[in-house]
Amino acid sequence: MPLIEIKGASKGYGGKGSRSEILKDINLSIEQGEFVVIVGYSGSGKSTLINLISGLVKPDSGVATIAGETITGPGPDRGLVFQNYSLLPWLTVEENIALAVDEVFKDWTPEQRKEHVNKFITMVKLGHASHKLPKELSGGMRQRVSVARTLAMNPKVLLLDEPLSALDALTRAQIQDEISEIWRENLTTVLWITNDPDEALLLADRVIPLLPTAPATLGEPILVDLERPRDRRTLNHDPKFKKLRSQLIGTLLDAKGRNKVKSAVHVTLPDILPEDLTTVNSLQFLNRSGPKRRGDNKREEVEVAA
Numbered sequence: 588m589p590l591i592e593i594k595g596a597s598k599g600y601g602g603k604g605s606r607s608e609i610l611k612d613i614n615l616s617i618e619q620g621e622f623v624v625i626v627g628y629s630g631s632g633k634s635t636l637i638n639l640i641s642g643l644v645k646p647d648s649g650v651a652t653i654a655g656e657t658i659t660g661p662g663p664d665r666g667l668v669f670q671n672y673s674l675l676p677w678l679t680v681e682e683n684i685a686l687a688v689d690e691v692f693k694d695w696t697p698e699q700r701k702e703h704v705n706k707f708i709t710m711v712k713l714g715h716a717s718h719k720l721p722k723e724l725s726g727g728m729r730q731r732v733s734v735a736r737t738l739a740m741n742p743k744v745l746l747l748d749e750p751l752s753a754l755d756a757l758t759r760a761q762i763q764d765e766i767s768e769i770w771r772e773n774l775t776t777v778l779w780i781t782n783d784p785d786e787a788l789l790l791a792d793r794v795i796p797l798l799p800t801a802p803a804t805l806g807e808p809i810l811v812d813l814e815r816p817r818d819r820r821t822l823n824h825d826p827k828f829k830k831l832r833s834q835l836i837g838t839l840l841d842a843k844g845r846n847k848v849k850s851a852v853h854v855t856l857p858d859i860l861p862e863d864l865t866t867v868n869s870l871q872f873l874n875r876s877g878p879k880r881r882g883d884n885k886r887e888e889v890e891v892a893a
C-alpha cells in the first residue's frame with residue numbers, strides 16, 4: 588500500500604460568482620521512502636495540493652490518505668516545512684526544536700528528549716548555534732532549524748512547500764545537498780514542492796509536473812534514474828540529466844502554451860501616417876502639423892491570449 592495517496596481530488600476557492608477552480612482530478616501515489624518532487628508555475632496550485640496532504644485544505648471531491656487512513660486534518664505523522672521558517676523568535680534553536688519534541692514525545696524522559704533534540708541539531712550542522720535566537724541566524728540557518736524541528740517529530744512523511752525559495756542560490760544548493768543526505772540516511776519519505784525544474788531533478792526519485800491547465804492537474808511522472816549522491820557540477824554536463832531537464836521544461840511549457848485561450852478580437856484603428864521625428868530644427872518642431880490621417884479607418888485583427 589502506498590504511504591500517501593490522493594484519488595480524484597479537486598479543489599476550488601470562493602462562492603458563487605467568485606469561484607475559482609484550482610485543482611482537478613489529482614491522482615498521486617507516494618511509496619514509503621520515496622523522494623517525490625512536484626514542480627509547477629507560481630500560483631498554479633502547488634501549496635493547495637501539498638495542503639491536501641498536510642490536512643490544512645480539504646478536497647471538494649476525492650480523497651487523500653496516509654497509510655490507508657483518510658486525512659481529515661493536520662497531524663504529527665506529517666511534518667510540514669514552509670518557505671518562511673515559522674520559528675518562535677523568543678526561543679533559541681535548541682528550545683524551538685525541544686518545544687516540538689516535548690509536544691510529540693510526552694512520555695519520554697527529559698534526558699531522552701534532550702538527546703533527541705541534539706541529534707537533529709547536529710544533523711543540520713547547527714551545534715555551534717544551538718543557543719542562538721532566530722534573529723541571530725542567517726536565512727539558511729533558520730531554514731535548517733525548521734527542517735530539524737520537523738524531522739525531530741519523526742513524521743512519516745516530510746512535506747516541504749518551496750522550502751528554499753527565500754534563500755540565495757549558493758545557500759539553496761548547500762541545503763538541497765544536506766536535505767538529500769538526511770533523506771538518504773534516514774529513509775524518510777519526502778514530498779517537495781518547487782517551481783525550479785533543476786532543483787526537482789537534482790533531488791527527486793520522481794518528478795511530477797503540475798500542469799497549468801485551468802484548473803491545474805498532474806502530468807505524467809518523470810522517473811529520475813540518476814545515480815546518487817548527485818553532484819551538481821557533473822550533473823550539468825550529464826546527457827541523461829539534460830534530456831530529463833528538457834523533457835520536464837518542455838512538458839510545462841507545452842501545457843502553458845495549450846492553456847492560452849486565443850480569441851480573435853476585431854478592433855478598428857485610425858489609419859495614421861506616423862509623424863516625422865527627424866525634425867531637428869526647433870522652429871520646424873513647433874510648427875509641425877501633427878500626425879496625418881491617411882484615409883478611412885483601418886481594420887486590424889488582434890489576437891488576445893488569456
Ligand SMILES: Nc1ncnc2c1ncn2[C@@H]1O[C@H](COP(=O)(O)OP(=O)(O)OP(=O)(O)O)[C@@H](O)[C@H]1O
Binds near residue numbers: 634635
Ligand atoms: N484560501 C484561499 N482562498 C482563496 N483563494 C486561494 C486560497 N489559497 C490559494 N488561493 C488561490 O489559489 C491559487 C493557487 O494558490 P496556491 O498557493 O495553491 O499556488 P502556488 O502554486 O503554491 O503559488 P506560489 O508558487 O505563488 O506559492 C491562487 O490563485 C491563490 O490566490
